[in-house]
Amino acid sequence: MNSRERLAKWRAVFAGWQLGTRAKGDPECDAVRDHREVTILMRAELNALVGLLLKKGVFTAQEFTDQLEEEAEFLSKCYEKKFPGFKASDIGIEMNIALARDTMQGWRP
Numbered sequence: 001m002n003s004r005e006r007l008a009k010w011r012a013v014f015a016g017w018q019l020g021t022r023a024k025g026d027p028e029c030d031a032v033r034d035h036r037e038v039t040i041l042m043r044a045e046l047n048a049l050v051g052l053l054l055k056k057g058v059f060t061a062q063e064f065t066d067q068l069e070e071e072a073e074f075l076s077k078c079y080e081k082k083f084p085g086f087k088a089s090d091i092g093i094e095m096n097i098a099l100a101r102d103t104m105q106g107w108r109p
Contacts, residue, residue, distance in 0.1 A: 007044060011036040 014036040015022070015029050022029035054061060076088050085099030 004041060004044065007040060008037045010040055014040075 011033045015032040018032055019029050024030070050064060053059060054064070059067075080087050083100075083103050085096045085101070085103050087094045087096075
């Protein structure tokens, strides 16, 4: 077994943390396990890619940090448009309840 396969085993722990203990074959839990496996492996891949690019001198750590900040700010603004009434701040998610109420119509209780 390689290290990636071993790392992916964490998917069950994350699924249990999110949903509680469920049997293999439970559709909701299987979906969470699949999603967790993908995100776990993507994080390792991204870390490996950035590490190699830094070692090769393609960009500096500061350039990466600056670009990451720009991308995070952009994505946060995109989420504000997708979910009117919600905004991320340094203390958490802020809500304009009048706008958020419309946004949350149809959300499960």
